[in-house]
Amino acid sequence: MGRREAGKRERRRRIIEAARTLIRETGSTGLSMRALAARAGVSLATPYNLFGSKRAIVLAVLEDVREFRERFATLRSADPVERIFAAVDLALEYYKNDSSFYKTLWSAVFDTSDQVRAEILNPQRYAFWQGLIIDASKAGAISKEFDADMLARQLDFILRSAMLDWVVGDLDNDRLAPTVFCGFALILKAASTPGWRTPLQARLLDSQERIMASTPPRQQIAGNA
Amino acid sequence: MGRREAGKRERRRRIIEAARTLIRETGSTGLSMRALAARAGVSLATPYNLFGSKRAIVLAVLEDVREFRERFATLRSADPVERIFAAVDLALEYYKNDSSFYKTLWSAVFDTSDQVRAEILNPQRYAFWQGLIIDASKAGAISKEFDADMLARQLDFILRSAMLDWVVGDLDNDRLAPTVFCGFALILKAASTPGWRTPLQARLLDSQERIMASTPPRQQIAGNA
DNA sequence: ACCAGTTTTATATTTCATTTCAATATATTA
DNA sequence: TAATATATTGAAATGAAATATAAAACTGGT
Incomplete structure (x- = not known):
């Protein structure tokens, strides 16, 4: 419900997308939280707010393969x-x-x-x-x-x-x-x-x-x- | 052959022993390379020289369970x-x-x-x-x-x-x-x-x-x- | 006892995930 | 629209693994 949640979803989506791209481009080596945040256009703290950990983000990428x-x-x-x-x-x-x-x-x-x-x-x-x-x-x-x-x-x-x-x-x-x-x-x-x-x-x-x-x-x- | 190898073996043994003790006492939480090196009475670099990584040490403990x-x-x-x-x-x-x-x-x-x-x-x-x-x-x-x-x-x-x-x-x-x-x-x-x-x-x-x-x-x- | 080669040590550095927190922006609600 | 709630941001701090380097210590052979 509402725009707040929509904003969150959008940020989540961008973070997953950025993670996918980084993994493709560099393997797991280049997937640092700083690079990820920069690529997704959010601050370093945001991925932690939305996913909790780096690992949760990688799992989210795997889940996302529809x-x-x-x-x-x-x-x-x-x-x-x-x-x-x-x-x-x-x-x-x-x-x-x-x-x-x-x-x-x-x-x-x-x-x-x-x-x-x-x-x-x-x-x-x-x-x-x-x-x-x-x-x-x-x-x-x-x-x-x-x-x-x-x-x-x-x-x-x-x-x-x-x-x-x-x-x-x-x-x-x-x-x-x-x-x-x-x-x-x-x-x-x-x-x-x-x-x-x-x-x-x-x-x-x-x-x-x-x-x-x-x-x-x-x-x-x-x-x- | 020789005392050099014997010394190495002894250090390896002490490191594995220290790791075992630390894991028993504190779980994996307390197993930092610093604590490990201190407990084994070697420098921080030595476990890396002898085992390569923290993980290799933990595996060595598992292997050691005879x-x-x-x-x-x-x-x-x-x-x-x-x-x-x-x-x-x-x-x-x-x-x-x-x-x-x-x-x-x-x-x-x-x-x-x-x-x-x-x-x-x-x-x-x-x-x-x-x-x-x-x-x-x-x-x-x-x-x-x-x-x-x-x-x-x-x-x-x-x-x-x-x-x-x-x-x-x-x-x-x-x-x-x-x-x-x-x-x-x-x-x-x-x-x-x-x-x-x-x-x-x-x-x-x-x-x-x-x-x-x-x-x-x-x-x-x-x-x- | 000495030399040469190895290994360990001490120390500093780099990199990274994760946490913290005040400040700020945005959304919801009344 | 004003007040309140919620989320993101920026920046800095923490803590740990791993690496680098030069000095010190030890070993084996002589």
């Missing part, structure tokens, strides 16, 4: 399990195609220095996977004896750890998606009803194959390092 | 799958019984600001889970078509994400172990041979039950918050 949700909405797949993998694939494609940008954003996800994460980040992520699992459950793919909440959390566990490994360079672009697929397929296979296990098993073996294929033999790595 | 490995060595279980869960349980008991200390240490695991993690942390964790899986595979519990390396990584994914949620307070002491157990049971069930699925399924449902049991009804939470 493209993914929009493009996901256009994904139609008859098979609810396929839909889950399609969602993962879509998200990971975004990340891979803009690695340095998203690596910076995801770094903020793993920052434990404040309480921002629990409040902002989780509810949304959760709801997303949970919806997909409930769909799969309704379609009879997931056994009713498992809690959608629990399964959603486990899938999110896989994805988040894989993203952490990707961010720090333990998992390269080629192995990211197959690795996440393996984890998802394992969990979904264990929770699925008999008729749905075969395709999940196939996907599992296929993903495992893709990981091995993009992993150079150990000796060669050791030799180079 | 109790777990030693006590795990005494764990004897006929069933290789049981052994995996026993290992998780043992580790989590340590963490729960000394929450604030281990929360500080684990925070460093999720810090993406430098490259220390990839080099120091992963090989050991990996080898540990991999060994357990290979044992289970040899005993016929895990299907040979799955790569031990891949499965070890997926288990580690679950554990690490759960630890992150625990560190930031998204997962309380009561739900930590059942949540990790669920994830492990799902993955192991999906990778297991037919004869081994029933006990895993039982553990899965049991853990799920324990999560629900320790989760207060939503309405009550909302009312309090």
Whole structure:
């Protein structure tokens, strides 16, 4: 209500926009609060008033990426399990195609220095996977004896750890998606009803194959390092 | 070789010891490089010379906790799958019984600001889970078509994400172990041979039950918050 | 005991996130 | 329109990590 709130929203928007630009231009290195405030045309204190911390701003940039949700909405797949993998694939494609940008954003996800994460980040992520699992459950793919909440959390566990490994360079672009697929397929296979296990098993073996294929033999790595 | 190296080792030891003490006494708050250097009886520059960064020191403290490995060595279980869960349980008991200390240490695991993690942390964790899986595979519990390396990584994914949620307070002491157990049971069930699925399924449902049991009804939470 | 090479030390500096607070501007409300 | 409430601003201060540098101390070999 009112112009005061509108002004705030506008300032928030400018700050997020400035953060996005700075991250794109310089990576996380150039993202100092002074540079950010200057770029957004506000004082140094304002971002703190509106967001609380630098980290909250970076998370806000990540949240602000709506493209993914929009493009996901256009994904139609008859098979609810396929839909889950399609969602993962879509998200990971975004990340891979803009690695340095998203690596910076995801770094903020793993920052434990404040309480921002629990409040902002989780509810949304959760709801997303949970919806997909409930769909799969309704379609009879997931056994009713498992809690959608629990399964959603486990899938999110896989994805988040894989993203952490990707961010720090333990998992390269080629192995990211197959690795996440393996984890998802394992969990979904264990929770699925008999008729749905075969395709999940196939996907599992296929993903495992893709990981091995993009992993150079150990000796060669050791030799180079 | 020589006294030079011995002196270095001694200084390293004193720094790790000082860090451990400071974390115990004050949590991460009191762990400033100045306090650390003073407590260890070295100059401010020395920890940087020997470890590189504050984070590397905290990770060194975590690595230095040998109790777990030693006590795990005494764990004897006929069933290789049981052994995996026993290992998780043992580790989590340590963490729960000394929450604030281990929360500080684990925070460093999720810090993406430098490259220390990839080099120091992963090989050991990996080898540990991999060994357990290979044992289970040899005993016929895990299907040979799955790569031990891949499965070890997926288990580690679950554990690490759960630890992150625990560190930031998204997962309380009561739900930590059942949540990790669920994830492990799902993955192991999906990778297991037919004869081994029933006990895993039982553990899965049991853990799920324990999560629900320790989760207060939503309405009550909302009312309090 | 001496020399040469390393490492530590002491000290100063830089950079950065974050906080504080009085002053000022803007919006809401009566 | 005047009074009140709210938010931003500017400027300075704090505290901590990390880096730089030269002097001092120590080690290993001779």
